[in-house]
Amino acid sequence: MTDIFADIARSTAEALGRLGVETSAEEIKRLMQLPAKPGFGQFAVPLFGFTKTLCQPPPVVAGKVADTISCPATVQKIEAVGGFLNFWEQPGIIAAEVLPKIVHMRDRYAAADEGMGQVVVMxxxxxxxxxxxxxxxxxxxxxxxxxxxxxxxxxxxxxxxxxxxxxxxxxxxxxxxxxxxxxxxxxxxxxxxxxxxxxxxxxxxxxxxxxxxxxxxxxxxxxxxxxxxxxxxxxxxxxxxxxxxxxxxxxxxxxxxxxxxxxxxNEHLGPLIKRLQETGLAHESENALVMEFDDPQLPAFVVRKADDASxxxxxxxxxxxxxxxxxxxxxxxxxxxxxxxxxxxxxxxxxxxxxxxxxxxxxxxxxxxxxxxxxxMSTRKGTVVFLDDVIEQAVQRTKDIIAEKNPELPNVDEVAEQVGTGAVVFSQIAVRRNKDIVFSFEDVLNFDGHTGPFLQYNHARLCSLLRKYGRPVETDIDCAVLADPEETRLALLLHEYPRMVQTVAETCEPMTLAAYLIELVDLYSSYYHRVRIMTDDESLTRARMLLSAAIREVLRDGLYLLGLAAPEQM
RNA sequence: GCCCCCGUAGCUCAGCAUGGACAGAGCAGAGGUUUCCUAAACCUUUGGCCGCAGGUUCGAAUCCUGCCGGGGGUACCA
Structure with a gap:
């Protein structure tokens, strides 16, 4: 399978090489990014890092690369803006690259074998x-x-x-x-x-x-x-x-x-303490047993209390x-x-x-x-908020909303449980780890805007769409009809997904994934309201269903990775 | 005292690891959208000396130093 991103990275690296810069396709691929705003291409490579070795300002370097690069035929346009190299692919190229892959691989799309054979104790x-x-x-x-x-x-x-x-x-x-x-x-x-x-x-x-x-x-x-x-x-x-x-x-x-x-x-403690004493790693101090460290920043570490207890x-x-x-x-x-x-x-x-x-x-x-x-919150002061109460209220709130919005829903209790807990779980995962969270019932129980229920709702709506379509989604189709900039952007975001999952593993920061899913779903929701997915045009409908199906797969997998259920109706 | 973390719109937060294209969302406020695929939605709009001051750099919300404000930790709690 060809990889258009790798091809472009290679072309860019070669063009830079001719200018006398040592780099690699891998490095360029790592630098590739989605531009902040439309108008700056579908994706971009910043070249600022290479301007030092060439002793030339970024726009000049970018201009030279743009002039000399020999790109794959699928590239429609290249523009040098500032120090950026902005790329436009022909319509549907990116979609064709990524959508069938997702629909075939489903929850294996982001899977990788980098951790094979390694145990991580948590x-x-x-x-x-x-x-x-x-x-x-x-x-x-x-x-x-x-x-x-x-x-x-x-x-x-x-x-x-x-x-x-x-x-x-x-x-x-x-x-x-x-x-x-x-x-x-x-x-x-x-x-x-x-x-x-x-x-x-x-x-x-x-x-x-x-x-x-x-x-x-x-x-x-x-x-x-x-x-x-x-x-x-x-x-x-x-x-x-x-x-x-x-x-x-x-x-x-x-x-x-x-x-x-x-x-x-328990049984390990006695022998452990004895070992620490006998080896001289720990010593008595004020009747307690402590370990001390060379690092002056680290205070002594008490490993056994003065009353001999652990x-x-x-x-x-x-x-x-x-x-x-x-x-x-x-x-x-x-x-x-x-x-x-x-x-x-x-x-x-x-x-x-x-x-x-x-x-x-x-x-x-x-x-x-x-x-x-x-x-x-302090258990000792009695100012703790019981999780059970929070979940219970969230589930009740969900039931109220269902009664109002979707009274026909068959399995209300199950769905209310999934969505209520989804709201609670998401409230904990949508903020960077090292920040404090201000817990408020009002916010957790507000299902408007960027919340767990918002992600789940979009998933349910996609499922509904696929049910209404009533046929299997075809993958072997012409994606060139996906010429809308938002369709390309969605395909590019989907392409990012596996990299996003790896970032979470590296940084141990699930919030990044939550933010990614919000961005994906936000864009799709806007797109969904602007265009019709199922139209009279057969080939267009097939392509848009493929896009929608791919988004559902990634959304479902992403919700799973965050620990949220993905109900098919709500 | 010393060490660590936080400080971005009225509120809650992204963006900071790897400096880069005019600083983005959601909530709350104002206005609008439903004979049509789930309106838990969408569109428009108000709102910012990115705590302060220096420094590094072609370029700083992002890196460095100092200060201010808040929180945490600093030997027998966990």
Whole structure:
């Protein structure tokens, strides 16, 4: 199969070569971009980077290249504007290149084998047992899930680990609180509510009564030493919470390969600490065991508390060792809020100091806070927004809209679930990772404009169009009738899609894909309103259906990669 | 104190990695579109010293330095 983009890149590289510039077709292809505005060609190559070696201003270089280039016959026009080389293809050439390919390959269109044989361990979601699943946990879950699907598309073998927060001093407090104020009745009726109330109460009372901290620590120590009563209570809390989490994950379409939480590494902790002591990698300081680093920026890292109990760091070190031994990952991603950036630098440095070269392949994929108004959500303060409530409201809102707009829709409940969760998921993925998100019900429940439901709506409308067409879409047709600039632009955007998916994998930034899909769908929606897809002209109709079918494929695949369902009607 | 992140339209955000063609969207506001493929849509329109000041460059929202404002982190919470 010929590749017109490669052909043009080669021609451009050759023309530059004759002018005395060393470059390659690959480099030019990488530089190729879609112009910001129509009028600057269908696609463009910026030549600014080559002007230095030639000691000539950009417009002169571009002019010379435009004059001397010998292009494939499919190129209709080349223009040098500023330092850009702008290309126009003959009508339909780009469409013919890309549309049949998409319709044939469907969800394999963006697939690549670059990750073949490489395991990527991913740590995300990690809710805390005995705390409700808040909107804060949603962001890690949604980003992780999307990256999982993207990596899988590129033939990596992702392993999703839900490192449950099921261990730590907080359980001592909770056990103490349950014995003080809790009851079996509450626990069996509304388990999560009951545990959450206890959690808030114990932190509230601890403010006035410092002894509670001591009680909590003591109960946790007993738990860690294997006290059967505490152990049984802990197991019960864990089971109840996990049940609840799994119900929510099912709604979001999220799954995990492992639920090995913090408690899972219990037996590894003692030997690990002993090893760190004996090898001299860690030493006693103020009764705690700490590791120190050469880098003066990195403060000491506590790996065992003064009361001999383990802490987060101990369990993460053990988890890292276990994961490497078990999965032999080539990359390990921790999708955790940026508040823990320093902690992860210490963790990775500690592993490096332990002699693990693979520590270099661990990355903290950080993200900003999810704020509610001006406040940061806090489980302890009780200012958390329950994810379940958010989803429930979004689903209800969807039902209202369906009742108004499409009362004939057969499977209302299923679609409302898909669209409602779609709105919630999209709200988390449509903002760059390192920015804080201001969570507002008003925005999440507003389905107008650039939202998850907007993407889903366009998908459903495309499906409807294809149903109405009633025949298989033909791929072996004359695309020259797709002479409209928007049709060419759409084809060019579709051509970008696989590159976009790879960018997401490199940057771990699903927002880029969300923005891409919005751009694609926005343009198509505008086009759809301006022209008729199905016309009296047979060949034109065939071509426009092919374009529409290709857009549906990419949209459906893109929605999947973001973690949104793509209902066929809504 | 030191370290990290953010600062673009009334609001929420793209664009910054790899500097480049007049800074783009959505929401909110104003006006319009439905005998026609899903109007959860589309079209028109109002609205910007890209936090401030320097520097590098032919060219800076983008890179560098300083400052201001906000947030986070800074040994036994996770």
């Amino acid at each position: 740590d995300y979601s990690h809710p805390n047992i005995a705390k409700p699943f808040g909107v804060g946990h949603l962001r890690s879950t949604v980003i992780g899930n999307s990256l999982y699907r993207v990596l899988e598309k590129l033939s990596y073998k992702p392993v999703a680990i839900n490192h449950l927060g099921d261990w730590g001093t907080q359980f001592g407090k909770l056990i103490y609180a349950f014995r003080q104020w809790g009851s079996e009745e509450q626990l069996s009726v509304q388990p999560i509510r009951a545990l959450y109330d206890l959690y808030v109460r114990v932190h509230e009372e601890a403010k006035y009564n410092p002894e509670l901290e001591e009680h909590g620590r003591a109960e946790f120590k007993k738990l860690e030493d294997g006290d059967p009563d505490n152990r049984a209570l802990w197991q019960r809390f864990r089971d109840l919470s996990l049940q609840e989490f799994n119900r929510i994950y099912a709604r979001l379409g999220v799954g995990f390969d492992s639920y090995a939480g913090e408690a899972f590494y 802490l987060y760091a101990t369990r993460d070190l053990a988890a890292a060792e276990y994961r490497y031994k078990t999965y032999h990952f080539s990359r390990a991603l921790y999708i955790v809020g940026s508040a823990q950036a320093l902690y992860f630098r210490q963790l990775f440095a500690a592993l490096k100091k332990m002699g693990y070269a693979w520590a270099d392949h661990m990355e903290h994929i950080e993200f900003g806070w999810v704020k509610f108004g001006t406040e940061i």
